[in-house]
Amino acid sequence: MxxxxxxxxxxxxxxxxxxxxxxxxxxxxxxxxxxxxxxxxxxxxxxxxxxxxxxxxxxxxxxxxxxxxxxxxxxxxxxxxxxxxxxxxxxxxxxxxxxxxxxxxxxxxxxxxxxxxxxxxxxxxxxxxxxxxxxxxxxxxxxxxxxxxxxxxxxxxxxxxxxxxxxxxxxxxxxxxxxxxxxxxxxxxxxxxxxxxxxxxxxxxxxxxxAPAHRATLGYALKRAFAYGQGPSQTCAHARDWAGVLKWSAVGAAQACAWSALALVLWIARRPTRAQALDRAARGLGKLFWFNGLEPQLYGAAELRRTAASA
CATH class of the missing domain: 3.90.550.10 (Spore Coat Polysaccharide Biosynthesis Protein SpsA; Chain A)
Structure with missing residues (x-):
């Protein structure tokens, strides 16, 4: 070919x-x-x-x-x-x-x-x-x-x-x-x-x-997890599927509550799996807080500012 x-x-x-x-x-x-x-x-x-x-x-x-x-x-x-x-x-x-x-x-x-x-x-x-x-x-x-x-x-x-x-x-x-x-x-x-x-x-x-050092952190991963969580709700909103938005928001609220409670227990116990629980909580919050203007700024200008600050 x-x-x-x-x-x-x-x-x-x-x-x-x-x-x-x-x-x-x-x-x-x-x-x-x-x-x-x-x-x-x-x-x-x-x-x-x-x-x-x-x-x-x-x-x-x-x-x-x-x-x-x-x-x-x-x-x-x-x-x-x-x-x-x-x-x-x-x-x-x-x-x-x-x-x-x-x-x-x-x-x-x-x-x-x-x-x-x-x-x-x-x-x-x-x-x-x-x-x-x-x-x-x-x-x-x-x-x-x-x-x-x-x-x-x-x-x-x-x-x-x-x-x-x-x-x-x-x-x-x-x-x-x-x-x-x-x-x-x-x-x-x-x-x-x-x-x-x-x-x-x-x-x-x-x-x-x-993953470079500046991305190999819990904070960076949770920002990305929040952004991933926003995806389903934002996709429905873009299609004006408001029933879908409500569904994903409800799912997100339930996830955020359940996983945040578990993350707190695991954090107090210093268990490594607290990172996974926080990830799930962040994704749930993303589904709930999907509105324009709340997206984490991870690319483009944000990366330029980071590289300029570290120069």
Missing amino acids: SRDVAVLIPTLRRPDSLARAVRSLIGQAPNRLREIVVADNDPAGSARATVEALATEASVPVIYVHAPRPGVATARNAALTATEAPLIAFLDDDEEAAPGWLAALLDTHERFGADVTFGAIHGRAPDAKPWLRPYLEDFFSRRGPEAAGLVAEPYGCGCSLMTRAVALPGPAPFDTSADQSGGEDDKLFAGLAARGGRFAWAPGALAFEH
Whole structure:
């Protein structure tokens, strides 16, 4: 078959992590991989030199795109403009594809006639506190069925393969209102599901997510858990499904009360599992407090401020 796949990597001031991600793609599905596109989300364009150096190592083009307005959806949209490939894979700049990753995605995608196929992710958090590390490595992981096949619910955009014409309609399919908070993939997949889209799971398509020190904390994980919890309620609100909003809010209230009480007991007892209980409580609160303006700011400008403060 012709080379028909582009892998897109949005990045923001992570040169070492970006280099690891790109190098993990070299040699993947050599008869199918057309190009690697890196969308640099730093206004200063700091990734250009790294991408140009990596391009000399790769057997396929490594294309640099500057997306100077910080935001995860903006970066994904900008990367799409740089390729005409009919199949689009996404790998985040903190992820590393295992050997055979792209081939496994393609095999499952084509075998089951999927519009989007998701791969497995194993989290790594070597800088986390010992008691917290098992929770965080599980938090940054993504697990699914043991066997490849169609699934009813989508996962996240990172470590995925999409049929562009169906799953990524128009020149800017990712909603830029989610630039700072994330969740742009939730809106994309909700729209695809409403159109009858087909999702698949490829357990053999493995990537590793490397959590840097500033993310290997309980506070960061709970912010992300709260944002994940907001997803179902916000999706219903976007569709004006107010009965669904009420349902998820009620579920969230029950979860928040039950898991907060358990977390308090576990915290007093200094049990490591208090992290898991707090995670469930945060997800419940997210379902309840889903309103616009309450989304945690985790990407784009927030990341720029963090890197500037640590410089």
